[in-house]
Amino acid sequence: MPVCFMIMPYGRKATQSETGYGPAEIDFNALWDRGYVPTIKALGYEPVRADQDNGGLIISQMLERLYFADLVLADMTIANGNVYYEVGIRHAAQKAGCVLLAADWSKQLFDVAQLRTVRYPLPEGNITDDTAAAFQAKIKNGIASLRDGISPMHQSLPGYPANVDPTKATTTREQLAKLAAFQTRVRAVRAAPAKTRMQLAEILVASEGNPPENYPIALALLLLLRDSVDTPADWNVVLDFVRKLPSKFTDEPQIEENRAFAAAQAGNDVQAIAELEMLIEMTGPTPERLGLMGGRYKRLAKIARSDIEKKQNLAKAINCYERGMEIDLNGYYCSSNLPRLYRMRARPGDEERAQTTVRLTMAACERAMRLNVADEWQRLTLLAAAFDLRDPDKANEVADDVISEGQPSWKVNSVLVDLEVSVSQVSDTGQRTRLTAVIDKIKAG
Template sequence: MPVCFMIMPYGTKPTQAEPGRGPAEIDFNALWDRGYVPTIKALGYEPIRADQDTGAMIASQMLERIYFADLVLADMTIPNGNVYYEVGIRHASQQTGCVLLAADWSKPLFDVAQMRTIRYPLSEGSITEHTAKAFRAAIGDSITMLRDGSSPMHQSIPGYPDKVDPAKATIMRNQLAELADFQTRIRTVRAALPNERMNAAQELIAREGNPPTTYPKAIALVMLLRDVADTAADWTIVLDFVRSLPAKFADQPEMKENRAFAAAQIGNEQQAIGEIETLIELAGPTPERLGLMGGRYKRLAKTAGSDAEKRQALAKAIDCYERGMELDLNAYFCSGNLPRLYRTRARAGDEERAQTTLRLVIAACERARRLNVADEWLRPTLLAAAFDLGEADKADELADQVIDEGQSKWKVASVLGDLEASVAQTKDAEKRARLSAVIERIKAA
C-alpha cells in the first residue's frame, strides 16, 4: 500500500487566533486520529506520522520519510517551524505529492500564503465527532485534486533539479549582481548626512525607475524612505511613493503596513486605522500592527471633541495594546504604552494593572538587552518606564545617556509627550518636581 507521511504539530498547541475567529488551542493528536487517519486510509494510503515511527526520529530518518513517501500532507494552521522546514524539503526534493492544509480561519506566513492550500472548518479544538466529520468531508476530494500538482521549485525553475538551462543560471547571477549593486546604493544613501538623505533617496528612486521593476527593489526603497523621513512633508513623500506602486506590489501585507504607518505620521489617523484593520483581516494580527493601531486611537483620544469620544478612543487604544501584548509578552512596544492609558482611564484596578504591566515591560526590555536585540525602541521604552514608575534616580541616569548619545537615538521627539503625561500622573510632589527637571535637562540637550 502507498504511504502518506503527515507533517503536523503534536499534542495540544495554542493557535493565537483572534477571539471569535478560531479556538484558542487545538488538540492535534485528536485531529490526526479522528480526522486525518480516516481520510488518508479512505484515499488508499497508509498513514504515518513522525511521532508514531518505531525508531528514534533523527534528522536522516525524517528526511528519508519526506523524500520517499508517496504523498505528504502538511497542516499549516499554526506557524510551526518544523512543519515549514519539512514542507520546504519536500518541495525541493519531489515534484509532486505535497498538499498543504489549514483551518479556514488561520493566517499562514507570507510566503506560504501564496501557495494553494486546502481550507477546512475547525470551530473548536478538542475535535468532537461532529468537527471531525466536517473536517473529513472538506479535505478528501481536494487532496486528490492537488496531489499531482508541481511543487513551487519545479514550477519556478524549468528543468530543476538536474536539467536547468545554464543560460537561465547566468541570467540569475547577473540579476543577483545587479541587486547587490542596488543594495550598495541604498547603503550609500543611509550613510549620507541626515539633512541630505531624503533628497538622495528621491534621486535614487528616480534613477531606479518609478515604479521599480521588482518587488525586492520596491520594498527596499519604501524602507529607505521610511528610515530617512523626518517631517510631515517627508512622510507625504513616503505615502505618495507607496500609492504610486503597481497593485501587485502595493497589495502585499508589508506594503499595506508601511502605507498605514506613513498615513499615521502625517496625522491621518482614520485612514491609518482603516488600512491596519484591512491588513489584519487579510494577513492576521501581529504586535506591530496592533501597536500601530493602538497608537492611532491614543492620538484620537487626545484630540477628541467630547468626553464620550475620548472614552471610546481610549478604550479602543487599550484593547489594541492589550491584544498586541498578549500575542507576545516580549514585544514591549504594546505593553510600554498601557500604564499611562490605564491611569488615564482610572477604573478600579487600573493602577494595579499599570504596575503589573510595568514589571512586564522592564522584564522584556532587560531580556532584549541581555540578548543584544537590535531594536531602536528599546532605549525610549526604558526611559518611559522609568517615568511611569516614578523612579527619578533612574530617569536622571538615563537622561545622562540621552545627552551623551543624542536625542534621535532615544527618539525623544516621539516619547516626550508620554514622559510629560507620566509626570502629570505622578502624585508625589517631590518625584513630580524631579521628573520635570529631568525632562528640562533632556529638552536642553
C-alpha cells in the same frame, strides 16, 4: 500500500489567534487521530507521523521519510519552526507529493502564504465529532487535487537538481549583483546626516522607484523614506511614493500598514483607522495592526474636544492594545502603550494593570535582546517602560543606548511624547525631576 508522512505539531498548542478568529489552542493529537488518519486511509495511504513518545525522529530518519514518502502532508495552522523546515526539505527533495493544509482562520508566514493551501474549518480545538466530520469532508478532495502539484523548487528551476540551465545561474548572479549595489546605496542614505537623508532618499527613489523593479525594492524604498522623515511635510512624500506604486505592491499587507501609518503621521488618523480596519477584516488581526490602530485612537483621545469624546477614544485605544497584546505576549508593541493609558483612565485596578503590563513589556524586550531578535523599536520601547516603571537609573542607562543608536528623529520624537506623559503621571518629586533630566538629555543628544 503507499505511505503518507504527516508533518504537524504534537499535543496541545496555543494558536495565538485573536478571540473570535479561532480557538486559543488546538489538540493536534486529536486532530491527527480523528481527522487526518481516517482521511489519509480513505485516500489509500498508510498514515505515518514521527513518534512523539520517542522524542521525535533523529534527523537522518526524518530526512529519509521526507524523501521516500509517497505523499507528505503539512499542517501550517500555527507557525511551528520544525514544520516549516521539513516542508522546505520535501519541496527540494521531490518534484511532487507535498500538500499544505491549514485552518481557514489561520495566517501563514509570508513565503508559505503565497503557496496553494487546503483550507479546513476548525471552530474549536478539542475536535468534536462534528468538527472531525467537517474537517474530513473538506480536506479529502483538496489533498487529491493538490498532491500532484509541482513543488516551488522544481517549478522555479526547470531541470533541478541535476540539469538546471546554467544561463539561469548567470542571470541570477547578475540580479544579485544589482540588488547588492542597490542595498549599498540604501545603506549610504541611512548613514547620511539626518538633515540630508530625505533628499538623498528621494534621489534614490527617482532612479530605482518609477516603478520599482520588484516588491523587495519597493518595500526597501518605502521603509527608507519612512525612516528619513525629518519634518511633518515629509510624510506626504511617503504617501506620494505609495500612491504611485503598482497595485500588485500596494495590496501587500506591509505596504498597507506603512501607508496607514504615514497617513496618520500626516494628520489623517480617521483615514488610517479605516484602512487598518479594512486590512484586519481582509487578512486578519496582528499585534502590529492593532497597535497601529490603538495609536491612532490614542492621538484622537489627546485632541478630543470633549470629555466624552476623549473617554470614548481612550477606551478604543485600550481595547486595540489589549487585543494586540493577547495575540502575542512577546510582541511588546501593544503592551508598552497600556501603562500610561490605564493611569489616564484611572479606574479601580488600573494602577495594578499598569504595573503588570510594564513589567511584561520589560521582560519581553529583554528576552528579545537576549535572543538577538532584530527590532528597531527595542531600545525605545525599553526606555518608555523604564519611565513607566518610574526607574530613573534604568531610564538613564537606556537613554544612553538610544542616543548612541542614532534613531530617526521621528521615532525619537514619537517616544518623547510618551515619556512626557509618563513623567506627568509621577507623583514623587525626586523621581519626576530625575526623569525629566533624562528627557532633556535625549533632546540635547
